Amino acid sequence: MWQEPRYQKETVRENPVEEVKKITFRPATDIYEMPDGFKLLLEMPSVDRETLKVYIKDNQLHIEGEKKKDVSDGKFLLQEIRDVAYERVFELGDDIDADSISARYEQGILEITLKKKEKEPVKEIKIQ
Amino acid sequence: MYRPFPPFGSEFMKEFQQFREQLNELLKNVASGDVHLASDVMYPAVDVIEQDQQYVYVVELPGVKKEDVKLMVKDNSLVLEGERKEPEMGQDVQKIRGEIAYGKFQRTLPLPENADLDKIRAEYKNGVLLVHIDKKEETKPRLIDVQVQ
Known part of the structure; x- marks a missing residue:
């Protein structure tokens, strides 16, 4: 669980809007693992909310989002912030309830909460 | 036990080459975010942009609360200090993966000479701190009307 599928070493995605x-x-x-579920915190500053996607497909949790430039014009005197598209995939275990997924984006941190499936009650067999 | 230093033969060079390749691979992975180095030190990334009327300092501070950031002007530099605190998750919660660095941070960024230090505005949104500093009004060349007789 929480394994990551093998990535291509360097992936470059076409951005149709800016053609960059x-x-x-x-x-x-x-x-974090809680008794009834999991919580993920992802460091994703200045994400454009419109591009933020969190979904489960084939028992994999997908997280995608693109950075939005905070300043549109001018000359860089120092440039350390990288213009990137965030992307991460995690394999989920069988005990995750995919319908329980919820996410919120605050202060540049994406918080995802997943609940564990309720365990089936143990059937007790009476011995005659 | 004494082991003689291996001669600079093909075997030694091969090992050295392998080490080089591994190191390159690691550096590439770190650069692409494939590998996150475990770190207690937070080092916020900064952009400084010059515009016609102002300078804009963009600082990435995801997960840092507004009240945990201090901004100062000292010795013609912009000094940024603060702390990213780890969120409290309560009992019965186990951290099973930790890649985000928590702790104190500090950055000192030089200010341009014509920055008007009385005109600094800061705003914080989406984990990014934006500091706007106006440029000083420069003495503009004056046009003098010369009466031509």
């Missing part, structure tokens, strides 16, 4: 090739970047992630 954006480098995909896997955001740093913290994962």
